[in-house]
Amino acid sequence: MAFGFECLRAFRDELKAKGADIARTAKKVGKDDPRRVIHSLKVGLALTLISLYYYFQPLYDGFGVDAMWAVLTVVLVFEFSVGATIGKLVNRIAATLSAGALSVGVHRLATLSGETGEAILLAFFVFLVGSVVTFTRFYPALKARYDYGLLIFLLTFCMVTVSGYRDDDLFEIAHKRLSTVIIGSFTAVVICVCICPVWIGADLHKSVVNNMEKLGDFLEEFGAEYFATSEDTEQRNDKSRLEGYKSVLNSKTTEENMANLARWEPCHGRFSRQCAYKLDALYCYLSSEIKACIYRIKNEGYLIDQFGADLLTQRPAEIESKIREPCMIICSECGKALKELAGAIRRSNLHSPPVSRIEFSKAAVENLKCTLNSQPLWEDVEDVLDVIPVVAVASQLIGVVSCVEKIAGAVNE
């Protein structure tokens, strides 16, 4: 008996811990992007609205059981961003229309040839269309934008063709289905666009800005950390900004996806002037430049990973002290220039390039080149292999300056 209570208590505690864990995750998910909560409520609202078709007698009499397709459409079409929702809407309606037309045609053709012939012919067409459409989904160009449409095309074609074999009022089936799909789609789109819309184009824009800022942070922090004197190192322990570059490197797939979805969105608000395509092109350029910049700095991945004490002590102090100043200037000025550019994009005020910072960096580059080529620098080097990393970083920084200059040019355009 006592053991049973013990077990029960343990179970209760475990359940409590699990519940607390779920609540914590929920809070985090909601806090990371509060629009997620709003989106969830919007989906709930759309579903409730659409189920009203069912509860009210007059509406129900019009569509009957087919009203269910409206519910299905809302669940499948309603996406987080406006771009994704519109993309799915267009895909779904176009696919439903064309598949409906094709299956009506196929059905007409099949009815010309007796009872058995009809079944065989319909089965053959289902096989043919099923195979061809499935194969088409492997086309890379179609997969990126029309995968959902192809799926719905296949689905609608099979369902209408197959059910048409039994029901002879095929036109009515196709018509009812299309109307319910349209009702569902428009309910989803209207709620998605009218209540706190999430524009994926704006998100993409934000992502560029964030990546630039992260890069700027990274540069500043890198300079301060890598070329710090040993007293400095003990004071600074916040390396989170150095981690930022990792998420920038892995953002490629997500961003391509976002750019694909953003094409479905109409131009709106402050983006009306630049068309989505133009933003895309500018964006792609910036993004690749930012990444080139990071790769350039990150040349010794392990240097950054195992950052800090062990490498700092290995580096020969003589050379480092001579090149420290110009390197730190380059890092901090380029970092600040990038952050200013990011701020300019954010405010949509693209006409204040940080010319002075870039000029200042260029002067530091000249200074660095002179120092590296001066004979005394190399006199008391003991192990060349120890010097190479720090000198290589310095030479990379020279490349970074020209890269930042290019980014500034692109932003000005």
Place this chain on the structure above:
Amino acid sequence: MAFGFECLRAFRDELKAKGADIARTAKKVGKDDPRRVIHSLKVGLALTLISLYYYFQPLYDGFGVDAMWAVLTVVLVFEFSVGATIGKLVNRIAATLSAGALSVGVHRLATLSGETGEAILLAFFVFLVGSVVTFTRFYPALKARYDYGLLIFLLTFCMVTVSGYRDDDLFEIAHKRLSTVIIGSFTAVVICVCICPVWIGADLHKSVVNNMEKLGDFLEEFGAEYFATSEDTEQRNDKSRLEGYKSVLNSKTTEENMANLARWEPCHGRFSRQCAYKLDALYCYLSSEIKACIYRIKNEGYLIDQFGADLLTQRPAEIESKIREPCMIICSECGKALKELAGAIRRSNLHSPPVSRIEFSKAAVENLKCTLNSQPLWEDVEDVLDVIPVVAVASQLIGVVSCVEKIAGAVNE
């Protein structure tokens, strides 16, 4: 009239060109992976089989219009690989079951409170479940593996709840729907597994091996290209092997996805011994090592991008000629060692590590270190900035050797 013919001819020519283009893409898509053609035929076959339920009277009498759900299930569940299909099957059945149970429960609860009360209560539950499930889909852990299941859960819940308001034989609806979903799912899985199955675990395995081989090729080619004398350069023009590393770097997302799907697959064939999880772990280690290796070499991205003449002439010949030999040895031996390891994994014969090659590379590293530290090397350097890239590459190669050694160790385990 003549103009009309002209237009028609132009249109015909354009259509022809378009058709040829589509055919060419189709051929390419099929050639890249012939299993795609087989997969398409398999989907066609599954759809044809499932539509037989409709054509044969006795089967039709059992399920009626609901047989359509079987068609829908085949279209939605049938995926390219076994892992993905089983994943969707499990998700779909579990979601349908639990959503059906929940909606029956909700319906019972709602009927307790009059006609109007029922509609309000049902609408409220649709809103609640819709919001909560949509929010749950944002959980990163659930999104990776159960996103489809959550979607189907929401779909089934809404459809059964809403249609239950009209039809009172809710149990029969739920039961019919579940049976048709099960029939559809199993048809899809049986055809997917029995006819030329595509195991995603095997694909993942192949992807590791390919990446290792690409890296090996890259190393060999890099050594031959980068440290080539000017006469050599004119002879070799095939740089496609150098491009290989790019696809390796961008493979991360695809591979994570594959690893996720591979977990659904049962252990089979030659993979039965190592469980999928173990393969995953080994794989992740190898993959990150390979990438670290590439980043290490790729330290000057622009060096490789603008590879060739312009950089080769800039490099000071004196230093290069002195370090050329050990560097070329490291590149070719490490490249070959990696390719041998890849071959060993491919043959599932993991017990022949290329020890001699690694030892040979290590000797070359010692040689390189000595050369770099010898005083005469640095005497007649004019511009240090010209020397840094080539010396940095040499120092990176030293890191590559230890990286390849680690990979060999991991493969042996």
